[in-house]
Amino acid sequence: MANPKADAPREGDRQPVGISTALRDAGFLALFTLGLSFPILAFRTRQDLTQGLVLDPRWELVATVVAIAFFARLGWLVFGGTITQAATAAANAIGQSLEPVAKYKDWFRWAGLAVLIAYPFLAVAFTGASGALKWIDNFGIQILIYVMLGWGLNIVVGLAGLLDLGYVAFYAVGAYSTALLSTQFGFSFWICLPLAGIFAAFWGVLLGFPVLRLRGDYLAIVTLAFGEIIRLVLINWVELTNGAAGISGIPRPTFFGLPFNASDDGFAAFFGLQFTPLHRLFFLFYLILALAFLTNWVTIRMRRLPIGRAWEALREDEIACRSLGIDTVTTKLTAFAMGAMFGGFAGAFFAARLGFISPESFIFMESAVILSIVVLGGMGSQVGVAIAAVVMIGGTELLRELTWLKSVFGPQFDPTQYRMLLFGMAMVAMMVCRPRGLISNREPSIVLNEKRTIGGDLVKEGHG
Amino acid sequence: MSASSPSSEPILRVEHLTMRFGGLIAVNDLSFDVARGQITALIGPNGAGKTTVFNCITGFYKPTAGRMALFSGGVQTDHAVETVTNSPRSYRRTAKGAVFLLERLADSEIAARAKVARTFQNIRLFTGMTVLENLIVAQHNWLNRASGYSLLGIIGAPSFRKAEAQAVDLAVAWLDRIGLTGRADDPAGALPYGDQRRLEIARAMCTGPVLLCLDEPAAGLNPRESAELNELLLSIRDGNGTSILLIEHDMSVVMEISDHIVVLEYGTKISDGTPDHIRNDPKVIAAYLGVEDEEVGETEAELEK
Numbered sequence: 008m009a010n011p012k013a014d015a016p017r018e019g020d021r022q023p024v025g026i027s028t029a030l031r032d033a034g035f036l037a038l039f040t041l042g043l044s045f046p047i048l049a050f051r052t053r054q055d056l057t058q059g060l061v062l063d064p065r066w067e068l069v070a071t072v073v074a075i076a077f078f079a080r081l082g083w084l085v086f087g088g089t090i091t092q093a094a095t096a097a098a099n100a101i102g103q104s105l106e107p108v109a110k111y112k113d114w115f116r117w118a119g120l121a122v123l124i125a126y127p128f129l130a131v132a133f134t135g136a137s138g139a140l141k142w143i144d145n146f147g148i149q150i151l152i153y154v155m156l157g158w159g160l161n162i163v164v165g166l167a168g169l170l171d172l173g174y175v176a177f178y179a180v181g182a183y184s185t186a187l188l189s190t191q192f193g194f195s196f197w198i199c200l201p202l203a204g205i206f207a208a209f210w211g212v213l214l215g216f217p218v219l220r221l222r223g224d225y226l227a228i229v230t231l232a233f234g235e236i237i238r239l240v241l242i243n244w245v246e247l248t249n250g251a252a253g254i255s256g257i258p259r260p261t262f263f264g265l266p267f268n269a270s271d272d273g274f275a276a277f278f279g280l281q282f283t284p285l286h287r288l289f290f291l292f293y294l295i296l297a298l299a300f301l302t303n304w305v306t307i308r309m310r311r312l313p314i315g316r317a318w319e320a321l322r323e324d325e326i327a328c329r330s331l332g333i334d335t336v337t338t339k340l341t342a343f344a345m346g347a348m349f350g351g352f353a354g355a356f357f358a359a360r361l362g363f364i365s366p367e368s369f370i371f372m373e374s375a376v377i378l379s380i381v382v383l384g385g386m387g388s389q390v391g392v393a394i395a396a397v398v399m400i401g402g403t404e405l406l407r408e409l410t411w412l413k414s415v416f417g418p419q420f421d422p423t424q425y426r427m428l429l430f431g432m433a434m435v436a437m438m439v440c441r442p443r444g445l446i447s448n449r450e451p452s453i454v455l456n457e458k459r460t461i462g463g464d465l466v467k468e469g470h471g
Numbered sequence: 472m473s474a475s476s477p478s479s480e481p482i483l484r485v486e487h488l489t490m491r492f493g494g495l496i497a498v499n500d501l502s503f504d505v506a507r508g509q510i511t512a513l514i515g516p517n518g519a520g521k522t523t524v525f526n527c528i529t530g531f532y533k534p535t536a537g538r539m540a541l542f543s544g545g546v547q548t549d550h551a552v553e554t555v556t557n558s559p560r561s562y563r564r565t566a567k568g569a570v571f572l573l574e575r576l577a578d579s580e581i582a583a584r585a586k587v588a589r590t591f592q593n594i595r596l597f598t599g600m601t602v603l604e605n606l607i608v609a610q611h612n613w614l615n616r617a618s619g620y621s622l623l624g625i626i627g628a629p630s631f632r633k634a635e636a637q638a639v640d641l642a643v644a645w646l647d648r649i650g651l652t653g654r655a656d657d658p659a660g661a662l663p664y665g666d667q668r669r670l671e672i673a674r675a676m677c678t679g680p681v682l683l684c685l686d687e688p689a690a691g692l693n694p695r696e697s698a699e700l701n702e703l704l705l706s707i708r709d710g711n712g713t714s715i716l717l718i719e720h721d722m723s724v725v726m727e728i729s730d731h732i733v734v735l736e737y738g739t740k741i742s743d744g745t746p747d748h749i750r751n752d753p754k755v756i757a758a759y760l761g762v763e764d765e766e767v768g769e770t771e772a773e774l775e776k
Contacts, residue, residue: 312618312624313617314615314618314621316600316607316608317611319600320600327595327596327597328608330529330589330591332580332581332612332678333579333583333612334583335579449600451656452600453635455603459656459657461599465660466598466599467599
């Protein structure tokens with residue numbers, strides 16, 4: 008056990024902890040952990056051959072957990088100051104070393120765009136035709152869908168400051184309108200896409216009207232309920248939506264009328280290429296890339312328009328907005344409608360990509376993931392949201408790849424089961440280190456002489 | 472200060488304004504005029520109901536009873552006021568401007584249509600937006616129309632760019648007047664307190680108001696800043712022709728620049744007149760300073776200093 012006097016330099020606000028105090032504290036935490044883990048971890052239940060309930064005690068697991076808690080707490084109390092200092096110093100050093108990079112911002116932007124465009128080709132080049140399926144579909148397309156959803160929700164939450172916990176409802180509206188219009192009326196994807204956006208925007212306005220007067224927690228609760236209502240309607244209105252079984256056979260998007268199949272009038276035959284399923288994936292990738300960029304472009308343009316500034320002003324101070332004659336009703340409704348429209352586009356893409364949708368895909372968890380992407384990224388920051396989507400969704404997908412963990416924890420170990428745990432830990436870490444998200448600075452929407460970014464401490468989050 | 476004739480035509484006529492919060496009567500049967508092109512001060516001890524009157528005029532409260540008629544454009548006949556009062560409408564265009572009944576309009580409509588702008592006792596700037604952005608947001612309504620409700624703006628139409636440049640010009644003109652041109656690209660929340668006060672006034676003026684309502688504009692300012700504020704308000708009155716209604720506790724501001732003063736106590740008007748008249752009204756001195764009647768003479772002498 009280290010002598011606490013040895014690590015004398017500590018953070019100013021951190022009181023040196025005596026070894027006895029530390030031991031007592033850690034011991035208390037160990038007891039607390041024991042109390043918590045006893046009902047949860049101590050027994051595994053299973054049924055024996057007579058269908059009776061058998062309890063298998065797992066005392067060694069409980070002991071391990073308690074020991075981890077004890078020593079982790081003790082270590083933190085004794086070495087915590089040093090660790091925090093080292094971490095802060097390292098973070099500052101990294102920040103400083105990255106400072107000159109800011110000069111090449113434009114260069115980075117174009118390089119990033121080039122990499123994105125080349126991504127499917129790179130995937131094929133590095134992993135071969137069969138390996139690329141996973142990298143383009145699970146990583147590329149999946150992440151881009153969430154980037155787009157994050158950017159869409161960013162309009163409502165990040166710019167207008169209206170906390171929306173039911174964003175997935177608009178995603179569902181877009182997906183179901185595409186599914187129903189294409190299967191019932193035979194509309195092609197390219198007609199369904201704008202219609203899905205319009206329908207979702209319409210629902211955004213419908214939701215917006217009753218909640219205009221609500222703020223903060225109340226708004227969050229009502230939007231959450233709205234998301235659930237949509238999902239329950241989708242499950243229970245069986246005549247229209249086929250209930251929990253979902254809708255299948257949604258026609259896939261075509262390349263200006265050329266289907267991606269092996270037939271003679273398919274895409275491959277038309278261009279004289281060898282047929283491969285990769286063509287469709289390439290197409291879907293570029294489609295969602297284009298949709299995401301459209302979202303980004305429109306959002307950036309809107310921010311510099313009067314309506315975008317009114318959204319941000321609304322987030323800063325609604326009373327002041329009203330005193331300046333800004334119609335807060337239409338301002339809020341346009342934010343809801345714009346955000347919902349992009350959610351609807353993403354939903355249309357989602358339906359056409361899989362060819363099958365069910366209410367399962369539109370659970371509250373999806374709203375929570377999208378909202379955490381926006382919050383982690385830094386509300387209002389387009390780049391931050393994109394990075395957060397890559398980290399959160401890409402990280403989840405990466406967990407599936409960590410098969411080597413099975414050799415450590417045994418063959419039953421499934422890393423994806425710990426996804427939510429890691430999510431939670433990442434959230435807590437973010438809230439401690441960067442409470443305002445990855446990129447909390449705000450870029451002014453109009454500049455007179457010199458562009459200066461605005462520190463996150465001055466920017467308000469909105470009150471709903 | 473030259474006392475303007477009290478008979479000058481009103482821009483705002485408040486009649487029998489009553490505001491009741493449950494059992495509490497905050498404003499009781501208050502009537503006064505705000506004269507066009509003049510500075511009218513609303514003073515009174517703490518809790519007299521001044522800010523409540525403001526909130527009624529600017530639509531943040533719906534008054535329990537009373538009429539607040541704003542005469543836009545020019546002198547309006549009593550007939551026009553009666554016509555609109557008896558109609559279900561909230562305003563009526565006349566040969567010269569329009570008559571607005573403020574008690575029938577919502578807060579943002581009062582600012583947007585009746586052109587009444589206001590500031591707040593506790594400054595309400597958009598702290599996370601730059602000084603320039605604050606002044607551009609104030610011009611939202613016409614800019615939004617100029618952007619074709621965003622349709623022209625999103626394609627970057629030249630007509631919108633021209634309108635935006637015009638808006639920036641107006642903002643810069645105001646920044647020059649309040650001496651904040653150099654800080655145009657700084658966040659409003661980073662400005663010193665006195666600058667924030669002036670910026671809030673400039674932001675209200677960027678809406679192009681006919682009546683500017685200031686809730687304690689000199690609160691928290693040092694004497695030099697107060698003097699600057701006086702100049703700014705006089706230049707708004709004389710240069711822009713905007714009528715001003717202000718609540719103020721700082722007597723150096725009130726007595727120096729007001730053309731007309733209304734004194735409230737417990738929601739009731741106790742005096743109404745030129746600064747000289749108010750200064751010498753024993754009722755005002757007694758009520759406002761809370762002194763015994765026999766001490767009135769002394770207090771008057773104090774005020775003269």
